[in-house]
Amino acid sequence: MGERNPQTATGSNTDLVGLYRQMRRVRTFEERVGELFVRGLSAGSMLHLSIGEESAAVGVCAAMKDGDTFTTHHRGHGIFLARGADPDRMMAEIGGKETGYCRGKGGSMHIADMGLGHLGANAIVGGGIPAVVGAALVAQQRKTGAVSIAFFGDGAMQQGILYESMNMAALWDLPAVFVCINNQYGMGTRIDQATRATALHERAVAFGLNGETVDGLDVVAVRDAAERIVDAARGGTPGFLAIDCYRFFGHARKDKSPYRDADEEEAGRRKDPVAFARAALVEAGQDEAELDAIDAAAAAEMDATIDFAARSEEPPLSSMFHDVFAVGEPEPEPLAVRIDRVLARN
């Protein structure tokens, strides 16, 4: 771990610059999410940062096409951003603001955008996985050529719904992909404290899917593996990809990771896909000033997201009763109105 693999880090510099830019944007966005929390502008502390996992988001999204759909877990900011989300609207949603993707009702863990095929982030471990089977079923029946991808963490590897879903996807030859971002921890429990079977892709293979594990240190390797798995799924062979990485920080913002020691964290944080890509580019002759410019542009872009979120309004209280059911359906009667009505009658 932590060493470069010249076999996979080579290839087109232009490609790698693009991947680097996306990973830097994700990293910087997540850093600003942390800042939003520290400044008291986030809605709550249920904020799960994907720092250390940028190659998974960026590498897999590089293998996706227009029309593809996906669901994510609770640590999905990077995936959504890499798929093309507007970071301003993301940050506003994380702040619980009206200008956010879900008008402040979803937040970090329930962000979604049908326009980009994001069928929703999920706060139930494994909860978003079977929707991908349904979306893939529709893609197959309508012959749209789309793939549907479920992103989840290693925690979901111990949830039954994953196996039900992979089994159906294989049984029906669906264009579905299951991506496990293995950051080694389900909250405070390390993967080897949760299962004896840590070669995760073998489970998918046992169900009849294509399965691979790739080192998340190298975004090019992740992208290449994702292309193999996603392309095969598009052709009717569903797949599974485990991406090994390390969760740099705690489970959520208030978690100081007391369950792991400093040496382990230090070693884990050396497995940095952003730094690795940068070093590979420099070694390949990339002008560092250009990389600095990319970093600066990401910083400016993401700084602006905090300003946008801070400037945005909270949703109006009346919106509480919207969207329980479809527009045009009667809305729930507010409690205060109900109480007054009942007491006035009796």
Add this chain to the structure above:
Amino acid sequence: MAELTYRDALKKALHDAMTEDEDVFVIGEEVGRYGGAYGVTKGLIDEFGAERLRDTPISEPAIVGTAIGAAMAGMRPVAELMYVDFIGMTMDQLCNQAAKIRYMFGGQIGVPMVLRTQGGTGRSAGAQHSQSLEAWVMHTPGLRLVMPGTVYDAYHLLRQALRQPDPVVFIEHKALYAISEEIDLDVPPPDWGRAVVRRTGSDLVIVTYSRQVHHALQAADALAGQGIEATVIDLRTLNPLDFGTIRDAVEPIGRVMVVSEGPLTAGVAAELSARITEECFDFLHDPVIRVAGEDVPISVSTALETASVPTPDLIAETARKMLV
């Protein structure tokens, strides 16, 4: 006019909906080749094929989850849950996902799916195949809840459910599949969400739904022979809940019994009783009486099973006590 069973009315509703709308498909355990555990989908696979009568492994959470994804992707799935007792397996997908997707995502998309299932007692099927769990569903904002008690309603409520923009839980009653009625399906149904007054009488209002509609009507017939006239309201849908029809019946009479097969405590009857008490308080002569399932699991013994849920005799006897 045609003689039709509740089972065949449901099948015809699926058939007609699938004929009209190619986005409608059925997904669940044994819905295709087997034809459904209670025979509702029998034969449909011959006409519509295995893709639209999609047999699944025994994976209830993924059946519901797949239906959710398919609904979000633009189709109109009918997921079948063989017994409502298995709903515990699917509660995350149903209540955390389907019920909340429209709201959590700020109104971007809904989940227009129907979860067809069946519940209730009557077949000595034991504690895990005989429950009435509608209160679990009714307690979750974002879900519609339909419980047809008649053949006509079995057809029309399923057709209406398949036009809803939001997830509908459609609970049939296993003891009703074989009942038959001489009906004209071309008579337009009541608007979605409306209750129906099945019988009018000036002494007492009985508010109920599903199989207990039949028990209440039998009880009302027996009571009529003894000079007690009951109004019987069939709610048909529990969400939406047509409280207006309840209020209009209750206020002139002032005496109400709520009948539900589900367990008494924190059940549908409890909610109805609380609403009637709050909203019609000045009109009530007596407390609202709940006649509901005993707070016990359902036994396989026919004697214990029958005695643990409301019967026509219990409803009639309770009415007589209320009118003493």
